[in-house]
Amino acid sequence: MRAELDIAEAKNKKLERELRRTRQDLEQKRSQLLEQQQRSDFDPHYKYGYTPKSIAKLSSLISRHLTRRPAYVDVNTIYNSVKRCYDNYAKPSPYHSQIAARVTDEVSARATLECARDVHMLLTTAYASNWFSNTQRTNLAHWLQAVCKMQY
Numbered sequence: 629m630r631a632e633l634d635i636a637e638a639k640n641k642k643l644e645r646e647l648r649r650t651r652q653d654l655e656q657k658r659s660q661l662l663e664q665q666q667r668s669d670f671d672p673h674y675k676y677g678y679t680p681k682s683i684a685k686l687s688s689l690i691s692r693h694l695t696r697r698p699a700y701v702d703v704n705t706i707y708n709s710v711k712r713c714y715d716n717y718a719k720p721s722p723y724h725s726q727i728a729a730r731v732t733d734e735v736s737a738r739a740t741l742e743c744a745r746d747v748h749m750l751l752t753t754a755y756a757s758n759w760f761s762n763t764q765r766t767n768l769a770h771w772l773q774a775v776c777k778m779q780y
Contacts, residue, residue, distance in 0.1 A: 674702075674705045674706070674708075674709050676706075676709035676710075676712070676713065677709050677710075677711075677712030677713035677715075677716055678712070678716070680743050680746060682713075683713045683717075683743070683746040683747060683749075683750050684746050684749070684750075686706070686709055686710065686713065686750055687746065687749050687750040687753045687754075689701075689706075690706070690750075690753045690754055690757050690759065691753045691757075693757075694753070694756060694757045694758075695757070695758050697757075697758075697759045703759050703760065706759065707759075707760055707764050710750060710751070710754050710768070711767075711771075713747055713750055714747060714750075714751065714771045714775070717743055717744065717747040717775070744775065747775055748772075748775050748776070751768055751771050751772040751775060752772060754768050755768045755769060755772055
């Protein structure tokens with residue numbers, strides 16, 4: 629009976645080691661999956677601000693890492709992307725005006741409203757983050773005030 633107990637204890641220890649290794653492997657794969665998922669939303673070419681959808685995508689990127697910017701993100705390029713989002717909203721180019729003229733008034737008004745909200749969300753998120761320098765934060769605050777003054 630003692631021999632059987634020793635064998636059972638040995639098997640138990642072996643299973644506990646395997647369980648510990650499996651948990652470590654699972655945690656490592658979970659971390660890799662989360663990092664891969666976060667990187668999949670990241671545009672390495674920084675083409676944020678050229679489409680309305682990219683405004684929300686950029687805001688999501690910043691909000692996910694609000695207090696800790698990932699090393700693979702260049703803060704100055706992100707700042708320029710935020711500026712581009714603001715500029716394209718506050719000062720639409722003639723190209724955007726031509727597109728808006730082709731769309732019905734109702735759809736255009738809805739798109740403008742959604743874009744305004746997305747830019748407001750982006751500026752608020754960027755300002756709340758700790759990614760930017762004091763000068764950049766000052767500009768973000770001015771842009772945020774300007775967007776708040778615009779009527780939705």
